[in-house]
Amino acid sequence: MVIVLLGPPGAGKGTQCKRIVEKYKLVHLSSGDILRSQRASGTELGKKAAEFMDSGRLVPDHLIIEMMVIAIESAAGNCVLDGFPRTVVQAAELDNELSRKKKKIDAIINLVIDDSILEKRITGRRSCPACGAVYHVDTLKPKVDGLCDKCSQKLVQRTDDKPKVVKQRLETYHQQTAAVVGFYGDKGRQIFDIDAAKSIDEVTALVFKKLDSLAAVR
Numbered sequence: 534m535v536i537v538l539l540g541p542p543g544a545g546k547g548t549q550c551k552r553i554v555e556k557y558k559l560v561h562l563s564s565g566d567i568l569r570s571q572r573a574s575g576t577e578l579g580k581k582a583a584e585f586m587d588s589g590r591l592v593p594d595h596l597i598i599e600m601m602v603i604a605i606e607s608a609a610g611n612c613v614l615d616g617f618p619r620t621v622v623q624a625a626e627l628d629n630e631l632s633r634k635k636k637k638i639d640a641i642i643n644l645v646i647d648d649s650i651l652e653k654r655i656t657g658r659r660s661c662p663a664c665g666a667v668y669h670v671d672t673l674k675p676k677v678d679g680l681c682d683k684c685s686q687k688l689v690q691r692t693d694d695k696p697k698v699v700k701q702r703l704e705t706y707h708q709q710t711a712a713v714v715g716f717y718g719d720k721g722r723q724i725f726d727i728d729a730a731k732s733i734d735e736v737t738a739l740v741f742k743k744l745d746s747l748a749a750v751r
């Protein structure tokens with residue numbers, strides 16, 4: 534099963550993907566997480582990606598496509614894609630890659646939310662550098678201030694979660710990524726729009742309802 538989760542920065546893609554993979558036993562493939570891990574390991578890809586990520590721009594398509602094709606291969610095509618595809622070129626290449634593997638996208642979920650809510654969500658996000666757990670200073674606090682509930686590591690703020698970069702990331706989303714929804718719409722694919730302004734649990738319930746209804750007819 535291949536699920537694509539679309540939505541602007543801070544819409545809650547990562548948060549919902551963690552819940553989806555647990556329930557449906559899929560592999561979570563977050564292009565942003567893979568890039569951050571490449572950076573932490575000091576690979577060539579990580580070094581090339583750094584300046585784009587830190588300025589809120591997209592990493593060039595050819596680098597991302599190569600990286601995600603390998604990731605999808607390692608997940609044997611049973612995955613939730615988070616943050617990919619992010620351009621029409623990436624979406625077309627994903628289709629090609631899946632059809633080569635006789636697979637297809639089973640569900641496209643689009644988290645819809647107004648920009649005005651996103652800045653607060655992103656600038657308040659804190660993440661665990663060890664296990665990747667995500668928190669928020671107001672809406673999802675850890676049990677002990679500043680420490681991860683799961684592994685007690687000190688929580689950090691992402692380098693691209695500063696207000697100036699967040700503004701650029703939102704612009705990049707509207708200029709380059711929003712078109713991916715149109716790409717799938719033009720191809721007659723069903724897109725499930727979910728109101729991502731609701732609480733985390735309410736969004737999860739809506740996402741699960743859609744995915745359960747799909748699983749029932751498979």
Ligand code: AP5
Binds near residue numbers: 568
């Ligand atoms: P990436 O890591 O993919 O960042 P993003 O898409 O900007 O998404 P975020 O991780 O910021 O947000 P999210 O939607 O996952 O929200 P989250 O669940 O964490 O990409 C980073 C960079 O890498 C890009 O800018 C680009 O440079 C590069 N890149 C990545 N993929 C690429 C690609 N395909 N092509 C080219 N370049 C690429 O939630 C955010 C916060 O809100 C959390 O604190 C959470 O607790 C809280 N929250 C979540 N849901 C709710 C809710 N319903 N109510 C209240 N709070 C909530």
